[in-house]
Amino acid sequence: MKLFAQNKKALHDFNVEETYEAGIALTGPEVKSIREGRANLRESYARVRNGEVFLIGAHVSPYKNATNVPQNPTRDRKLLLHRGEISRLSGKSQEEGKTLIPLKLYGKNGKIKVELAVASRKKQYDKRREIARKSAEREMQRAIKDSLRRSRP
Numbered sequence: 001m002k003l004f005a006q007n008k009k010a011l012h013d014f015n016v017e018e019t020y021e022a023g024i025a026l027t028g029p030e031v032k033s034i035r036e037g038r039a040n041l042r043e044s045y046a047r048v049r050n051g052e053v054f055l056i057g058a059h060v061s062p063y064k065n066a067t068n069v070p071q072n073p074t075r076d077r078k079l080l081l082h083r084g085e086i087s088r089l090s091g092k093s094q095e096e097g098k099t100l101i102p103l104k105l106y107g108k109n110g111k112i113k114v115e116l117a118v119a120s121r122k123k124q125y126d127k128r129r130e131i132a133r134k135s136a137e138r139e140m141q142r143a144i145k146d147s148l149r150r151s152r153p
Helices: 008-013 028-035 083-094 124-151
Strands: 002-006 014-024 045-049 052-056 077-080 098-108 111-121
Touching: 002 028, 008 014, 008 098, 008 111, 014 083, 014 098, 028 111, 045 083, 052 083, 083 098, 083 111
Parallel strands: none
Antiparallel strands: 002 098, 014 077, 014 111, 045 052, 045 098, 052 077, 098 111
């Protein structure tokens, strides 16, 4: 599994409840551009429209060597999921405060996949609490490492 793009900000801003793996319908130049690592998921999200799921706002930079094909970097891209998964995602996204966000863009068995999450937005105080918890964990690890270093002869 090779990671091409990751949405780190999403993990900071959202509580992830469920994740799904989805294929993505791409053109040839888009595939080559993603494999070069020229994709960005930062402000993207997914929507269910007419029984299909679309990735909206994901930026895939145009591939330099494909000059004869018009390339739109932020076009809506269809996500490939089973009908049951789509109906489940549709129901989940209709709930209050829930949204569909992409977490990762990666390669698996020669195909490009998207990890899609059902998530709810964190409150500001939750973010602060998580930052404080992580810094406390770092301090504890540092103290343990320091005490082990001092106890060695």
